[in-house]
Amino acid sequence: MLIREATAADWQQIWPFFRTIVSAGETYTYPRDLDEPTARELWLLRPPGRTVVAVDDSGTVLGSAKMNPNHMGGGSHIAGGSFMVAPGHAGRGVGRALGQYALDWARAEGYRAMQFNAVVETNTRAVALWQSLGFEIMTTLPEGFQHPTKGFVGLHIMYRRL
Template sequence: MRIRAATADDWPAIWPFFHRIVAAGETYTYPRDLGEEEGREWWLLEPPGHTVVAVDDEETVLGSAKMNPNHLGPASHIAGAGFMVAPGHSGQGVGRALGEYALEWARREGYRAMQFNAVVETNTRAVALWRSLGFEIIGTLPEGFRHPEKGYVGLHIMYRRL
């Protein structure tokens, strides 16, 4: 697996799993009916943001991540990130590789910390992954997320100093 900068040419490979994950409504706070053009604008970031894809030897897109300043102005030294792994490739280390890449990118860019604003508490695999990479839950918004099957569940804020 290799991680490289995403280009507009990667979007047709990202969109199917991006759309599937967002439409499921289980892990992202994006509108479930988010359209393709708006999704592309939200995911394929311009600098100072950075979007990458994880690809295999055949250049099949296995997952993607976007990294960006989490806040503006005097809080712009805190990075944020979002991650999506194609469902057929989950459990193969793609999320971990993207997470490690994001942390290294943030360090290299001079950020002092990384914060995830909205990790759904029922997304236990993601919570466990981020904890294994040194993140801690610094707060939970009770009933902050309306899960399509589990109802109102907490939304974690996770943080890691760099």
């Protein structure tokens, strides 16, 4: 698996799994009916952000991540990130590789920490992955997310010092 900078041409492979994940409404706070142009604008970041893809030997996009300053101004020393793995490639280390890549990127860029603002508590695979990479749950916003089948569930804020 290779992780590299995402190009405009990669979007045609990202969009199908992005749309599937977002429209399911179980793990992201994006609107479930997010249109393609808006999704593309949200995901393919310009500097100082960065969007990457994980690809296999044939060039198939297995997953993608975007990394960026979590806030502006006085909060810009903390990195943020979002991650999506194509459902057919879940459980094969793609998310872990993207997560480690994001941490290495943030450290190299001089960030002091990384924070995830909205990890849905019922997304137990993601929560476990982030914890295994050294993130802590700093707090949970009770009923901060409306899950399509589980109702109102918490949103974790997760943090790791670099």
